[in-house]
Amino acid sequence: MGAMPNQHEFPEVSTVWLRAFLEVARHGSFTGAGRALGWTQSAVSRQIATLEAALGGAPLFDRLPRGVRLTEAGRVLVPYAEAVAESLHDAVRELAAVREVTGGRLRFGAFATADAGLVPQALAVFRARRPRVRVTREEGLTPALLERLAAGHLDLAVVSTTGRAPLESYELHHLLDESLYVAVPAAHRLARHEGPVRLGELADADWISGSSRPEGTLLDAALRQGFRPRVAHVVGEWTAKQGYVAAGLGVALVPALAAGSVRPDVRLVPVLDEGGPARAVYAATVRGRSLSPAGEEFLGALRAAVVSVSSSPTMA
Template identity: 35%
Template sequence: MDVIAVEPQQLRTFVTVARLGSFSEAARELGYTQSAVSQQIAALEADLGTALLHRRPVGPTGAGARLLEHASALLLRIDAARADIARLAGAASARLTVGATPLAVGVELGRALAEVRRAYPVVDLTVRVVAQDALPAEVAAGTVDLALVDGPAAPSDPLPLPDVGPLATAAVAEQPLAVALPTGHPLAGRPGLALADLSAAHWLDAPGLAPTAARLRAATAVDGFRPAARYLGTDVRGLLALVAAGHGLALLPAAAVAGAPGVAAVPVGAPRLVHRTELVHGALPEGPAALLARLLTAEGADRV
């Protein structure tokens, strides 16, 4: 299948039709006429030499399903290339959009943004809280100018991030990690805990805030860490309320647990892990985004 010859707009149209299961709904979403959508799909099928969509009902053929597996990565790379060239060729924008994971929005970011606003009083500032897995792609595509991501890592090791384009990363902070558990838990008074010893415990699956079971298994090389309940919010107080009520444990930066009612924070003794925050960005022309990056990484040099 020669996907190199595929036109990006045809591919976007195909993905939209397959997602909505309707040519007319895809036309409405994309702002085309239905005949224009049909023509794009027909041209794409002609280029690739095979049918990609069943018409009644609308759905991907076997070849269409395979193309869908490639489509997201192809379109992301195209968007990333456009955004990267625009950053290199363009002047600094008067707008600044910062992406951050829930636990990365903290005092350091607030202080740095205050400095940016003093230097650029009319900057149009937006801070978007986004799940970590989505943030690198948003930076690559130019949806956000730069982002703060976080997660567990060995001391001084970079975070594992998806390869979505030519992005740079820099350390901003490293903090101690702790297991959050109810104050009445038998292990609450321990000076430290080995995560591997907790593989059979009840854990809370909170992908927006805490490491997933898969990441815990990878960090400890031990099977287990089966979630007892899911928390799909981004408010750490809500997660800690579930911990206090005995619904499961969570691995969080110790500072996020401190002072939470009914919750004890027990340091992680093994493996050696920290809660690491990193800055992710593409090319940054001089302006608000570049200044913010310098401020965050300058502070980070003192905290890593």
């Protein structure tokens, strides 16, 4: 009997050998296994001999005048070989589900205002089509989402050019260019203004923003128009910003994606696009990393949702 392999070694065992072993065990003969596999009896015999050598040389079958019988070593191997075969069948089934988008997972993230309308519409369509895909979602600012994407925690991230995040190293799938609105209280002089306004008309206003500094926020648009806005109140959450505007404490910029969720005592006045749209919105993926079939389908759902959102009155 040959020496058994070192317990710390991992024997190189072909699944073809294990398949032949299980068929021989099932049929009790090399000939019966050969018929089941479509092989010759000698081919089955060679596979079993090779498997026995790889596992240290102990015989797996007693060769009888008529057929074969499992040895003690063979009986020990049977449940492990069956577990390997079952695992491979499960893997093939799951891979087919991923390929056909009937299973698998989708991990994506989005910035807050994209979550106001664009993402829910896309996700509703995706879930209706692919209910068995496991979906996880994260919300965050673009820089944080890109970090999660690069680290492999997300498959796709809906991001924007706000925040001056470095987008160059990512694969960017353009979704839309967003215009801006300025939110004013119902009694404001611009509340019934016809047509878009220039931001310069609000150079002396108090502003409500998520940051005390306009750089890297939507208020970058004011800097481009030649004035530095006076941020009177730093308020991060969009619902709270509306409350401050409604109370007459200042005005705020609103991206088009959030325009559909404005409370009735706040008015939105379109901002005149001077020098191009305020920001672009993308679905970002990691360059060189293939997107799963589920990710590709969700990207398609996002593009379809853009058409729906863009045709709404607030975006028209």
